[in-house]
Amino acid sequence: MQLDQTHVKVRVRTLSEIGDLSLIMLRHYPRAIFGAFAIGAAPWVLLNALLLYWLPIREASYGLEDEEARAQLLRYGWWMCVLVFLQTPAAGIVTTIYLGEAVFEQRPTVRSAIKKARSQFWRWFPRLAIYRMAVPAMVLAAMMWGSDGDAAVDVFLLGMLLVWALIVRGARPFLPEMIVLEMCPVRSKDPAAITLRRRSKALHGPGGGDVGSRFIVIGMTLIVIGASFLYGMTWVQGVITGKWKLGLMTLLVYFPLSLWLISGIAVLVRLLAYLDTRIRFEGWDVELALRAEAMRQFGDEDSPIAQDPRSINAKRVAQTTVKQDQTAGVGS
Template sequence: MQLDRTHVSVRARSLAEIGDLSLLLVRRYSGALVVGFTLGLLPWAILNFLLLGYIPINEARDGIIDEQTYYERARYVWLMCALVFLQTPIAGIFTTYYIGQAVFEERPPWATVVKACRQSLLPVLWVLGTLRGPLVAMALLATNWGGEFAPGRELFWVLVIVLWAALIRSIRPFMPEILLLERCPLRAARGQETTITASRRSGLLHSPLSGDLIGRYLMTAIIVAALALGVFYGIMAVRGFLSTEWNWTLHLGSLPISDVQLLWLPLALWIVAGLSIFMRFLGYLDARIRLEGWEVELAVRAEALRQFGTESSPVLSTPQAENVA
């Protein structure tokens, strides 16, 4: 492994450069998006269908287009967008690990990726699944499954969870990389109080750059939202030209199907969510370069590897963690 010969030039970048490079990475590592992100999102997409699918199914079965129909569509769109937003970091764990290794190595086998992510599954489920809201929101929506619109649970509390997740992710965006790539534990083992835990590492990485991270997060959110709209309406245009059906309900003979809500809307959201994983990873590299002089560290470690032939510490481990070890 040549640590100073990465597939991505290790240098500080502006947000515009990060966005441009993320598109290039998607082309270079398309498997990370097509295979890895699909593996990660599939269980969440199935759960979302089970939680929310009854809304468009009931709407199509009634076959009536009235004011209530538009309220139900707005309800479904809001809840689906909220769930995909909350689930994106945890759905992208395979992609995050894959591109974190592929920057330095030729594409790692997916069996290795899955095995490595499985080892961090419990911390990931706790931090990205519980503390950052997706499992909480899904449990909340499950309490109203099959019922009519509940403003308290489906609007107020889901909005609170989304805002909480947005706040945490704006000031602590790189927790997936800390858990999956740097392998920081949630708690220090007894007798090893000097170990760099995930919370401590998060503070070391994020606190000095908090103002810049918040600004970048807001700009990225605007870009991602615009991309999601563009992808969705692009899919709708192709669907309309191919089927000559411009309504949200597609009729197969006498059978109405809400394909837009059940398939095309989630697909558009997940496509853009996958791109956001690449943008976040490049932001993580940029933060380490600006804060820790990571490009210098890689050059020194690469020379040590060539001279002595050993490299025992993880490529993406923290300098502080290495000193403690």
Template sequence: MQLDKTQIAIRERGLLELFDLSLLVIKRYMGRIVITTAAMAIPFTLINIAILSNLRPDLPTEVTSAQYGMLMVILIFLEAPLATSLVTLMLGDVMFHDEPSWRRMLSAPFSLIPRMFWLVALLRGVVPGMGMVFLCTLDDGEAWGFLLFLLVAYAMVLRGVRPFLGEIILLERNPFYANDANTMTVGRRSAALHNPNFGDMVIRAMASTFSVPLACAICINIWALRGYLFGQWAWDWVMLDLLLPTSLWMVAAYMAVTRFLSYLDLRIRREGWEVELVVRAEANRWKGATV
């Protein structure tokens, strides 16, 4: 591994460049991104179908289909940062290696599971959201809709101002807590990276909202293509359980790549990461030469 010879050029980029670069990265690593996304997306989709099972007997009536589809969208929105964690690990591995390795990529994540579960699955509303969605499907579940709305709003704000928590956990691998006040824990690292760049985080969050019309466009095109080819225009279980989640996970994978590149860009802009990599690479060479 040579820190100063990365697969993606280390330099500052604008937002539009990052979105464009994301497409190039997806093109180059299409197979690996599809595999890592599917490995998490398929189990989550099956769980979502089970959560929404109370609504299935009434499909495909218009009201129930709309409720089913909306709750599926909310579930995938909440789950996306956790479900795309393997994509982040894969990109972190291919960044510094000419030949990506599944074994190397998966060598450390098991020790990171408790941190991801507590900080992302619980505190960022994934597990509570899944529970609230299930309660919304019950006969008297309307009252939970408002709480679910508040949870989604909370998740949106938290992702907007601190979007790179997953990258910090998975790539920097700081400890969850430490008795030493000088030790860089996940919380301290997140505050150090995000707090001084609050305005930048808000702008990036506003720019990322383009994923909403992108998801709508993909979903509508899939629905129209299915209708024209097979004459199936109803929002039945095939559309709601298969095609709708597929279109949403495609956008989630793209945004995961963009988020990873934005994380790198922020470190370059604010921390001079490209200089750090060169210095560390030279230090490794000197260390190897003196051994």
């Protein structure tokens, strides 16, 4: 493996260029990317169906035209949007691993990505599915199953979970990459080790404002793309069948599908933004060139992805932090 001969050219990119590169990656790996994401998202899709599909099915039995039905369908759409948003980081783990390999390898396999995701399950699941509120929101949805709704739960409590997730993910969007690609240890007895918290601070700290603004712009763009997917599918159905009214097909298939499609794209864009952040703030392109030359001169080494947390800048940050801690200890 030649670290300076990557499948995706390692260089600084603007946000629009990251969008263009995402389309190129989708063109080169359409089945693999969406297939890997479908495998990771499948359990969440089934759980969402069990938790929420009863709502439109119940309202369809009475009719979908009255105001009460519209209110319940609005409630269904709100819950589905929030759940998919919260579940996306965990659902995209297989895709993240696959794309991390695709940067360096011409033909990565989805099977190997699935195997790695399983081996690291207890590292990423608590932090991406529980701490980032996906599982708590699903528990809340299960508690509301069969009810007519409660504004305190449907609006206020679920909204608070969403706000918390927005703040955390906006400030620390690259946590999945640090967990499964950089393999940062969660805790370590070695004071110089690049733990997950220390690595997160080193990567997100220098460009916090830029990372947050990109998060907002990407989110707004994906909302527009998702609406285009939804309206496109309903338009095709209307042209073919002549049925233009809102029905169960739109509610149970097209609407969730459009949400998961933009979620898959979001995982791809996030990884490319992660690479760009490392290049701009850590000189990752220079590091790869130096390590590639070292490999040619002195022999092979372990996976480049697994060794990334030991990058030069991250190590400097860790050593600085340790020195500060030691100085504070001496002063006290």
